[in-house]
Amino acid sequence: MAKLIIIRGNSGSGKSTVAQLLQHVLGAGVMLVGQDEIRRNILNVRDQPNNLAIQLIEDIVNYGIVHCDYVILEGILNKSKYGSMIDNLMNQMNVETHTYYFNLSFQETVRRHNLKPDTDFGPEAMANWFLKNDVLGVKNEKCISQAMSENEIVKMILVDII
Known part of the structure; x- marks a missing residue:
């Protein structure tokens, strides 16, 4: 049975970093699906209801569920826009799902975002999202x-999934 790990939270919260660390620890053949990678880099669409990325994310995750032991889905994944897709993924018979939400203040997400060396948006945009x-x-x-810490989060997830 495949294990789906969903890591959600606001921009700048650390979800991508944790997802990458987790993929590295779990090893080869672990699929990491990043919302931003698909929405921004593959499809270049705005994050609005019913955008093209939602179906593509679901299709890619379903591929991973069939072919991988672990699939990590990470992104803001706003409940109002992505909730139905997440429900579809979680309610499959052949998947064990673990969900995590970075519940941080706006100030903390901005602080963490400002630690990144190369960003293409600032606090004003983050406030809108x-x-x-x-x-x-x-x-x-x-x-x-x-x-x-990032390591504590990864350890917590590993305890949950293994």
């Missing part, structure tokens, strides 16, 4: 606080 407490409300969803 910020959603407070956008949890899915699904069973076993875990919230990640700003007190947790």
Whole structure:
């Protein structure tokens, strides 16, 4: 049975870094699906309801569920835009899902974002995207606080999935 790990949160929260670390620790054959990679770099579409990236993300994750032991889906994945797609993925018979939400303040996401050496947007744009407490409300969803380090988060996820 494939394990789907969904890592969500606001821009700048650290989800991409954690997802990459987790993929590295789990080893070869672990699929990492980044919302921004698909939406911004592959399709170049705006993050609006019913954008083309939603279906492509679902299709790619489903491919991973069939062919990989672990699939990591990471992104802002706003519940109002991506919630139905996430429900579709989570409600399959052949997948064990683990969901994590970076529940950080706006100030903390800006602080973390400013640590990145190369960014193409600033606090003003982040303020437009910020959603407070956008949890899915699904069973076993875990919230990640700003007190947790990247390594602590990865260890917590590993304990949950292995």
